[in-house]
Amino acid sequence: MECAIGGKLKLLSPSIPSFLNSRRLPWDQLRNKRLTTYKFQIQAQNCFSLEVEVEKGGNLGNFNGESLVWPSPSDEIPFWNKEFPCWDVSSDIPVEVNKDAQLLHIIHVTAEMAPIAKVGGLGDVVTGLARACLLRGHTVDVMLPFYECIIKEQISDLTLITSYNSYHDGSWIPTNAYRGVVSGVAIILIQPTNHFFKGRNVYGGSYNELEAYLFFSRACLEWMQVTGTQPDIIHVHEWQTGALPLLYWDMYHSLSLKKPRIVLTIHNMEHFGECSKEQLDKCGLEGSIYASIDKAVDDRTLGHNPERLSLLKGGIVYSNAVVTVSPSYLKETLCSGWLSSALIKHRDKYIGILNGIDNTIWNPASDVFLPAKFHAQNFEGKKLCKYYVQKGLGLPTGAHVTDMTHKVPLVVCITRLVAQKGLHLIVHAIKRVEELGGQMIVLGKAPDAKVEREFEGLANSYNQGCSIRILLIYSEELSHMLYAAADMVLVPSMYEPCGLSQMIGMRYGAVPVVRKTGGLADTVFDMDDQPNHEMGNGFVFEGIDEASLNWALDRAFLYFVDKPDKWKSIVRKVMELDNSWNNTAGKYVEVYNAIRS
Numbered sequence: 001m002e003c004a005i006g007g008k009l010k011l012l013s014p015s016i017p018s019f020l021n022s023r024r025l026p027w028d029q030l031r032n033k034r035l036t037t038y039k040f041q042i043q044a045q046n047c048f049s050l051e052v053e054v055e056k057g058g059n060l061g062n063f064n065g066e067s068l069v070w071p072s073p074s075d076e077i078p079f080w081n082k083e084f085p086c087w088d089v090s091s092d093i094p095v096e097v098n099k100d101a102q103l104l105h106i107i108h109v110t111a112e113m114a115p116i117a118k119v120g121g122l123g124d125v126v127t128g129l130a131r132a133c134l135l136r137g138h139t140v141d142v143m144l145p146f147y148e149c150i151i152k153e154q155i156s157d158l159t160l161i162t163s164y165n166s167y168h169d170g171s172w173i174p175t176n177a178y179r180g181v182v183s184g185v186a187i188i189l190i191q192p193t194n195h196f197f198k199g200r201n202v203y204g205g206s207y208n209e210l211e212a213y214l215f216f217s218r219a220c221l222e223w224m225q226v227t228g229t230q231p232d233i234i235h236v237h238e239w240q241t242g243a244l245p246l247l248y249w250d251m252y253h254s255l256s257l258k259k260p261r262i263v264l265t266i267h268n269m270e271h272f273g274e275c276s277k278e279q280l281d282k283c284g285l286e287g288s289i290y291a292s293i294d295k296a297v298d299d300r301t302l303g304h305n306p307e308r309l310s311l312l313k314g315g316i317v318y319s320n321a322v323v324t325v326s327p328s329y330l331k332e333t334l335c336s337g338w339l340s341s342a343l344i345k346h347r348d349k350y351i352g353i354l355n356g357i358d359n360t361i362w363n364p365a366s367d368v369f370l371p372a373k374f375h376a377q378n379f380e381g382k383k384l385c386k387y388y389v390q391k392g393l394g395l396p397t398g399a400h401v402t403d404m405t406h407k408v409p410l411v412v413c414i415t416r417l418v419a420q421k422g423l424h425l426i427v428h429a430i431k432r433v434e435e436l437g438g439q440m441i442v443l444g445k446a447p448d449a450k451v452e453r454e455f456e457g458l459a460n461s462y463n464q465g466c467s468i469r470i471l472l473i474y475s476e477e478l479s480h481m482l483y484a485a486a487d488m489v490l491v492p493s494m495y496e497p498c499g500l501s502q503m504i505g506m507r508y509g510a511v512p513v514v515r516k517t518g519g520l521a522d523t524v525f526d527m528d529d530q531p532n533h534e535m536g537n538g539f540v541f542e543g544i545d546e547a548s549l550n551w552a553l554d555r556a557f558l559y560f561v562d563k564p565d566k567w568k569s570i571v572r573k574v575m576e577l578d579n580s581w582n583n584t585a586g587k588y589v590e591v592y593n594a595i596r597s
């Protein structure tokens with residue numbers, strides 16, 4: 001726990017002894033005093049502070065977590081909603097990153113960016129990749145809609161920079177562009193003065209989403225044209241910005257934008273941006289021109305009445321390079337799915353690059369949301385995180401933070417609750433973990449009302465018990481605490497283009513239990529796979545049935561309970577793995593360089 005106590009002291013109570021009134025903790029004096037109960041705040045490295053209660057005779061020199069003010073399920077404010085210190089990740093720069101020889105200007109155009117507008121991995125990827133390219137010396141901007149739900153306080157230096165008009169459905173909509181900084185990355189927020197992007201969530205507002213993103217795609221190019229901004233690369237993501245390459249090559253390139261080249265990253269092929277010709281007309285393109293097999297028609301509807309277009313397919317055809325988020329998902333998408341014929345046709349510009357995670361944003365040694373910090377060389381603090389979360393959610397704990405007899409593994413599953421994520425296996429895992437005598441926490445949000453009701457039902461029955469907690473909310477803060485508390489992170493996806501949850505889990509010392517698909521197959525290797533034993537970093541199953549999941553989960557539990565030393569070495573190993581963007585951003589830079597004009 002030395003990281004939890006090696007900090008400064010900020011007094012809360014005016015009546016405590018004067019020796020406490022010091023900027024540094026006087027450990028020796030504290031050790032020798034017989035104290036009654038005092039409450040004060042510890043401010044550890046990176047400005048994390050926590051309230052500490054020293055009991056009579058308390059011994060902070062042997063800080064063992066007993067002196068923390070433990071959260072409880074009856075707290076008025078849940079522990080993950082408490083105020084946390086602001087966290088300026090931009091100042092926390094790894095020193096060893098080399099600058100690239102050719103420096104580029106890259107503009108991401110995206111529907112999500114963490115943490116201001118994050119729903120899933122797309123938001124993490126945009127921020128992480130942008131930050132990695134910045135470190136390599138490039139100029140990077142991120143353009144995204146100014147969703148009404150964005151919390152403005154999370155943006156530094158927010159300033160209105162341009163007021164202009166952008167086309168939609170026969171009129172020119174007055175539009176504002178704001179500049180700001182998020183996690184050290186320059187952002188440009190596009191705010192139309194109509195009803196688009198209003199509402200309490202990133203997605204699912206009461207406006208036509210497809211038309212809003214068509215508008216956004218054009219408004220970004222319009223802004224570049226109006227301001228004379230000509231980046232080397234416009235990097236678009238997912239179907240939401242799939243129309244931008246069409247708009248660029250068939251409209252803005254013949255106007256004033258000459259320099260940019262376009263990269264499309266597909267994070268999930270399931271969402272392909274179904275669009276009618278008439279809807280495409282609304283952004284100023286002539287929809288019927290794109291209704292052919294070599295352009296944007298959805299192959300399955302060719303010759304039907306009506307035919308449909310796919311913005312994602314249009315993006316594949318019109319971009320200079322197309323990336324997907326893991327080598328295994330690349331193979332899977334070339335072999336199955338209706339988009340495979342377009343991808344095969346454009347195989348020479350289609351590449352798989354494994355996502356990374358941002359090692360600064362996801363760092364258990366400095367994470368402001370954690371009650372104790374830890375790292376691969378000393379992960380004692382992880383025990384405290386587990387104890388803290390158990391206390392806060394009313395799960396049984398050991399007698400003490402360091403109680404070695406408490407061998408109850410904690411499994412977490414942090415996910416959007418959608419069919420892709422293997423809902424039936426998540427439900428089964430809840431049952432199985434309980435049978436095995438473990439604990440499990442599911443943190444998830446279901447965009448579909450039927451799924452939400454199903455999980456609400458489960459939460460109502462299981463949350464009364466003493467081993468399972470199902471929390472149907474989105475909380476970035478809680479997700480950090482759960483990864484830190486977890487012994488295992490479960491990702492039983494039916495398909496998974498890349499998956500960040502297993503990588504984040506590993507960074508926080510949670511051993512992954514995953515289904516072998518897509519990026520999970522590229523990042524997690526089974527402990528018991530004898531020929532590749534040295535690669536082993538988790539527990540992997542292949543089938544989509546319950547028995548397959550049991551096989552992996554049961555083995556993980558056996559290791560945890562029966563082989564504590566081995567378990568410790570796996571925890572250390574997964575924490576030491578480098579799944580960061582520093583490893584993979586270079587592959588994107590190679591793609592950028594290969595296509596730039």
Ligand code: ADP
Pocket residue numbers: 119120121122124414415416443444445473474475476479498499500501502504
């Ligand atoms: P996907 O992009 O399909 O949602 P990923 O595993 O690539 O899946 O990324 C999911 C990201 O979203 C991770 O950062 C994960 O921690 C986060 N996440 C998912 N659900 C929640 C939630 N309910 N609360 C907080 N974070 C969540």
